[in-house]
Amino acid sequence: xxxxxxxxxxxxNGHARGALKARAxxxxxxxxxxxxDMSRLADAANKAARDEVKHAGSRIDLxxxxxxxxxxxxxxxxxxxxxxxxxxxxxxxxGAGLVLGxxxxxx
Numbered sequence: 001x002x003x004x005x006x007x008x009x010x011x012x013n014g015h016a017r018g019a020l021k022a023r024a025x026x027x028x029x030x031x032x033x034x035x036x037d038m039s040r041l042a043d044a045a046n047k048a049a050r051d052e053v054k055h056a057g058s059r060i061d062l063x064x065x066x067x068x069x070x071x072x073x074x075x076x077x078x079x080x081x082x083x084x085x086x087x088x089x090x091x092x093x094x095g096a097g098l099v100l101g102x103x104x105x106x107x
Contacts, residue, residue, distance in 0.1 A: 082089040
């Protein structure tokens with residue numbers, strides 16, 4: 001009977017080893033799939049980030065063009081008003097310079 005026990009035990013261990021190997025192979029296959037999925041996810045995130053940077057660049061370009069246009073229009077308006085009222089412009093600039101000089105002199 002002792003012989004039967006050891007032979008049965010060997011068959012059970014062999015079956016257990018096979019099942020363990022199969023599960024280990026399944027886990028390794030899952031890791032390979034996970035690695036592929038992570039690679040695809042990283043590629044998609046990279047593409048999305050590049051697209052967002054391009055979009056942000058175009059928005060910055062549009063903003064800078066708008067800002068330049070407004071600044072140019074504002075400068076043109078200021079020059080026009082100074083030419084219409086030179087005395088007032090001189091008085092305002094003299095007053096602003098005096099106030100600024102007093103503020104800076106206190107420091």
